[in-house]
Amino acid sequence: MSNQEEKSILQKEVSRRDVLKFAGIGGAGVILGASGLTGALTAFGANPFIDDDQTAVNKVKFYGKHQSGILTKNPEHVYFVALNCIAKSKKELKELFQLWTNYSAQLMNGQLVEPYTANKLLPTADTGEAEGLDASHLTLTFGVGPSLFEKKELGLQHMKPKELADLPHFPKDQLDPNYVGGDICIQACADDPQVAFHAVRNLVRAARGKVTMSWSQTGFNSYEVKNKKKLTPRNLFAFKDGTGNPNVDNEKEMNEVVWVQPGESKSWLTGGTYLVARRIQMHLETWDRTALSAQEATFGRHRDTGAPLGKKGEFDDVGLDRKENDQPVIPVNSHLHLARQVKDRILRRSFSYSDGINPTTGAFDAGLLFISFQKHPKQFINIQNSFGRVDKLNEYITHRGSALFACFPGVKKGSYLGAELFG
Ligand SMILES: C=CC1=C(C)c2cc3[nH]c(cc4nc(cc5[nH]c(cc1n2)c(C)c5CCC(=O)O)C(CCC(=O)O)=C4C)c(C)c3C=C
Numbered sequence: 482m483s484n485q486e487e488k489s490i491l492q493k494e495v496s497r498r499d500v501l502k503f504a505g506i507g508g509a510g511v512i513l514g515a516s517g518l519t520g521a522l523t524a525f526g527a528n529p530f531i532d533d534d535q536t537a538v539n540k541v542k543f544y545g546k547h548q549s550g551i552l553t554k555n556p557e558h559v560y561f562v563a564l565n566c567i568a569k570s571k572k573e574l575k576e577l578f579q580l581w582t583n584y585s586a587q588l589m590n591g592q593l594v595e596p597y598t599a600n601k602l603l604p605t606a607d608t609g610e611a612e613g614l615d616a617s618h619l620t621l622t623f624g625v626g627p628s629l630f631e632k633k634e635l636g637l638q639h640m641k642p643k644e645l646a647d648l649p650h651f652p653k654d655q656l657d658p659n660y661v662g663g664d665i666c667i668q669a670c671a672d673d674p675q676v677a678f679h680a681v682r683n684l685v686r687a688a689r690g691k692v693t694m695s696w697s698q699t700g701f702n703s704y705e706v707k708n709k710k711k712l713t714p715r716n717l718f719a720f721k722d723g724t725g726n727p728n729v730d731n732e733k734e735m736n737e738v739v740w741v742q743p744g745e746s747k748s749w750l751t752g753g754t755y756l757v758a759r760r761i762q763m764h765l766e767t768w769d770r771t772a773l774s775a776q777e778a779t780f781g782r783h784r785d786t787g788a789p790l791g792k793k794g795e796f797d798d799v800g801l802d803r804k805e806n807d808q809p810v811i812p813v814n815s816h817l818h819l820a821r822q823v824k825d826r827i828l829r830r831s832f833s834y835s836d837g838i839n840p841t842t843g844a845f846d847a848g849l850l851f852i853s854f855q856k857h858p859k860q861f862i863n864i865q866n867s868f869g870r871v872d873k874l875n876e877y878i879t880h881r882g883s884a885l886f887a888c889f890p891g892v893k894k895g896s897y898l899g900a901e902l903f904g
């Protein structure tokens with residue numbers, strides 16, 4: 482088989498439903514098995530361009546000005562992973578992101594990362610557990626942490642934006658080192674948890690020898706549907722979470738809050754954003770012993786409707802300075818008041834998690850994988866500092882994990898993830 486023929490077979494899209502098992506590329510398979518890192522795509526010495534398949538079922542576009550999974554609405558499941566980079570050079574890392582670009586395009590089309598071969602003596606190129614499932618609105622978001630730029634062998638020190646630094650210690654932090662930092666992150670969101678996991682598993686598998694896994698966290702959101710529209714999801718304290726978010730359909734607002742604009746940071750980050758991840762344990766047992774009125778005073782909103790205290794509708798104007806009997810209607814130590822008293826805004830895209838029982842306390846290890854996107858980390862830092870020791874919510878939560886990542890801009894067709902940084 483000629484190189485051209487081999488390439489054309491690889492470019493054919495192979496749906497998970499109708500898996501094409503073709504013979505005759507045993508040679509490439511041997512290379513795959515031997516190298517671990519590179520699949521047939523790179524074994525053929527090329528990264529063939531894989532386009533968005535607009536006909537794929539439940540598909541989110543991979544290519545565009547910005548990465549997916551940031552403004553994409555209503556995420557149901559997340560598999561978030563932080564990785565350590567053990568690549569020895571910038572070239573190696575660049576090749577990894579080129580491979581991840583092709584794999585991501587394939588995965589978001591609902592395809593195998595690579596077609597199977599007929600050779601049963603080798604492990605299959607794709608691990609296979611998403612076979613028969615559609616794209617499930619899979620989104621993949623990649624970011625790099627401050628520690629990546631400290632690795633001298635990568636020669637990226639001069640590319641580090643000054644604001645890309647570990648988040649400061651906040652008064653109520655009780656961080657577990659097992660959930661802190663990371664050189665690279667991948668956020669995989671999908672309607673199906675197995676599709677999200679399959680994506681991360683195959684991306685990490687393809688990166689053997691270049692990355693190791695540091696920490697991961699799964700999460701979920703459930704939506705009440707009214708008139709075919711998904712409503713704001715409730716967190717594990719049963720409050721609607723996300724009401725006060727900026728409008729993702731408003732481009733001007735997103736440029737102000739989320740997307741790094743030209744000249745605002747290092748040029749490779751233009752069109753990108755900062756991702757803050759916090760693993761926040763929520764003390765459900767304490768919360769469940771708290772009167773409803775005290776719960777509502779904690780957030781400054783009604784539990785049933787999500788409306789600001791004293792109002793009827795979820796999206797009614799908050800009216801922070803309203804008073805009744807000379808007392809503020811929204812308590813000054815409420816989460817809502819403290820979040821609103823700073824001018825900074827962020828886009829929150831959080832998930833609930835439930836990870837069994839804490840063996841020491843016998844309590845649920847459950848809470849929020851808080852994820853926010855902002856064009857500068859100070860937006861998150863200023864809001865978190867406003868909560869400080871004052872937030873009434875502090876009595877019910879403990880911050881256990883923390884990480885900051887700079888997320889690349891979107892990928893242009895024919896280019897690759899992080900091209901502006903590694904190119
Ligand atoms: C520093 C940023 C924030 C952290 C950390 C955080 C943790 C956290 N929040 C909730 C639940 C709710 N938060 C709500 C509003 C809200 N929270 C933040 C920021 C952080 N929250 C902001 C900026 C806002 C918006 C305020 C506004 O302008 O209206 C709400 C109310 C509904 C909503 O707007 O989403 C809830 C409920 C939990 C449980 C939590 C940690 C576990």
Ligand SMILES: [Fe+2]
Pocket residue numbers: 816
């Ligand atoms: Fe909040």
